[in-house]
Amino acid sequence: MGELPGIVVTGASGRMGQMLIRTVLESDKARLVGCLERPGHDWIGRDVGTAMGGAEVGVTVTDDALEAFARAQAVLDFTAPAATVEFAKLAAQARAVHVIGTTGLAPEDIEKIGKAAHHAPIVRAGNMSLGVNLLVRLTRQVATALDADFDIEIVEAHHRHKVDAPSGTALMLGAAAAEGRGVDLDTVSDRGRDGITGARERGHIGFSAVRGGDVVGEHEVIFYGAGERIALRHMATDRALFARGALKAALWAQDQAPGEYDMMDVLGL
Numbered sequence: 001m002g003e004l005p006g007i008v009v010t011g012a013s014g015r016m017g018q019m020l021i022r023t024v025l026e027s028d029k030a031r032l033v034g035c036l037e038r039p040g041h042d043w044i045g046r047d048v049g050t051a052m053g054g055a056e057v058g059v060t061v062t063d064d065a066l067e068a069f070a071r072a073q074a075v076l077d078f079t080a081p082a083a084t085v086e087f088a089k090l091a092a093q094a095r096a097v098h099v100i101g102t103t104g105l106a107p108e109d110i111e112k113i114g115k116a117a118h119h120a121p122i123v124r125a126g127n128m129s130l131g132v133n134l135l136v137r138l139t140r141q142v143a144t145a146l147d148a149d150f151d152i153e154i155v156e157a158h159h160r161h162k163v164d165a166p167s168g169t170a171l172m173l174g175a176a177a178a179e180g181r182g183v184d185l186d187t188v189s190d191r192g193r194d195g196i197t198g199a200r201e202r203g204h205i206g207f208s209a210v211r212g213g214d215v216v217g218e219h220e221v222i223f224y225g226a227g228e229r230i231a232l233r234h235m236a237t238d239r240a241l242f243a244r245g246a247l248k249a250a251l252w253a254q255d256q257a258p259g260e261y262d263m264m265d266v267l268g269l
């Protein structure tokens with residue numbers, strides 16, 4: 001049997017970074033070959049196992065992305081938009097699979113990532129869980145079945161540290177609802193209502209973001225009709241869910257041609 005695929009985790013000290021490192025270390029299908037943090041971070045030069053408060057694992061945290069990617073088959077990246085755009089370029093250069101969980105990407109970031117995908121497979125999703133990706137499918141299906149007599153509202157809740165809103169997942173759900181209705185999300189999106197907003201517009205899709213405490217991630221799509229309502233809901237209770245999905249994506253993409261993929265492709269939904 002050949003060597004197991006080597007994985008680099010970016011944003012090693014982050015909430016997701018640490019979860020990804022644990023998931024790779026516990027896996028019998030992959031091995032951890034590198035960990036990245038931003039320049040100047042106090043984990044640089046330390047063994048990542050001891051930096052996380054445990055035993056040594058023989059992987060030193062670095063800020064040299066290209067050197068680390070050159071030793072890897074895949075990069076698991078849950079960091080921040082500017083870092084992810086740079087990592088897409090470098091992972092493509094190293095011909096390594098790039099799994100992107102980072103949310104809050106601007107359209108121009110996504111365009112740059114698309115260019116990098118000409119050289120290596122990139123799997124990008126605002127949510128790596130099976131349940132949420134199934135919820136996306138169900139949302140599209142319900143939105144196709146119901147007309148604009150039903151008002152669609154998407155409500156999401158996350159921990160107090162989250163920096164982007166609406167969440168990447170909420171945007172995936174909104175895109176699915178818009179697709180089901182055959183409309184363009186950008187033209188029907190209602191975000192951040194405040195003040196004298198006027199009555200709700202028929203056919204619009206509303207977004208509300210709640211932030212607080214240690215909520216891992218909750219999403220609800222509600223179709224409000226006259227005298228009835230339908231609610232589709234997902235609750236994540238453990239970040240390991242996203243890390244397992246990311247590793248699954250990295251292993252799946254080893255056999256794929258360069259290009260852009262999402263979790264629907266990975267999960268075969």
Ligand SMILES: NC(=O)c1ccc[n+]([C@@H]2O[C@H](COP(=O)([O-])OP(=O)(O)OC[C@H]3O[C@@H](n4cnc5c(N)ncnc54)[C@H](O)[C@@H]3O)[C@@H](O)[C@H]2O)c1
Nearest residue numbers: 011014015016037038078079083101102103126127128242
């Ligand atoms: N797709 C999913 O399933 C999913 C799940 C959870 C979180 N996320 C997303 O993942 C991202 C990270 O979330 P988090 O809660 O772990 O955030 P976090 O702030 O805890 O971690 C981000 C880490 O990235 C590091 N970082 C930033 N710039 C860097 C650079 N240039 N080089 C190396 N490291 C760098 C930071 O130092 C930090 O350690 C967010 O965009 C979040 O929305 C996605």
Ligand SMILES: O=C(O)C1=N[C@H](C(=O)O)CCC1
Nearest residue numbers: 103126127162167168169217
């Ligand atoms: O903790 C976060 O941040 C999460 N971000 C993703 C999103 O924006 O949807 C997925 C859920 C957790």
